[in-house]
Amino acid sequence: MNVLVNLxxxxxxxxxxxxxxxxxxxxxxxxxxxxxxxxxxxxxTPATIKVTKGEVVRLNFxxxxxxxxxxxxxxxxxxISEELPxxxxxxxxxxxxxxxxxxxxxQMGMYRGKLIVT
Ligand SMILES: [Cu+2]
Numbered sequence: 226m227n228v229l230v231n232l233x234x235x236x237x238x239x240x241x242x243x244x245x246x247x248x249x250x251x252x253x254x255x256x257x258x259x260x261x262x263x264x265x266x267x268x269x270t271p272a273t274i275k276v277t278k279g280e281v282v283r284l285n286f287x288x289x290x291x292x293x294x295x296x297x298x299x300x301x302x303x304x305i306s307e308e309l310p311x312x313x314x315x316x317x318x319x320x321x322x323x324x325x326x327x328x329x330x331x332q333m334g335m336y337r338g339k340l341i342v343t
Contacts, residue, residue: 246270253341259283262338264298264309265290269329269338278324278342285314295336300329303340 250270254260257277262284263270276282288295288309298317299306302325309315319340321327327340 256282256284259285261285261287261314264288264295264331264336267335269336272338273341274338275341275343276319276321279320279322281318281320284317284319286317287314288312294331294333297332298329298336299332300327300340302327305329 246266247268250268250272252271253273253275254271255275257280259282260271260274262274264286265288267290274284286298286307286309288311291311296309296311297306298309303319303321305317305319307315307317321340321342324342327342329338329340330336
């Protein structure tokens with residue numbers, strides 16, 4: 226019985242941590258000059274970023290996930306595809322001259338993020 230209660234409590238804690246962590250990655254971040262984007266555990270944090278059309282911004286991808294699936298980030302519609310070295314930060318300089326929403330994903334599309342250009 227005690228074991229069961231402990232297990233329940235543990236899974237509840239796990240759920241709360243997971244929820245807040247995911248919630249954090251769901252926030253939309255406005256980028257003015259540069260931003261760090263952490264690649265870990267199946268999510269980009271933050272996963273939704275907003276930039277202004279024509280402005281130069283630097284996205285610093287910090288990959289903490291060793292799985293080969295996370296080794297690339299691909300921006301669809303922008304012809305950007307970059308290797309992400311493990312435990313290092315890889316800077317991608319962007320200057321988007323069109324407005325719209327562009328997805329960025331890993332090679333297999335498991336990591337998903339969105340770049341909003343306004
Ligand atoms: Cu992947």
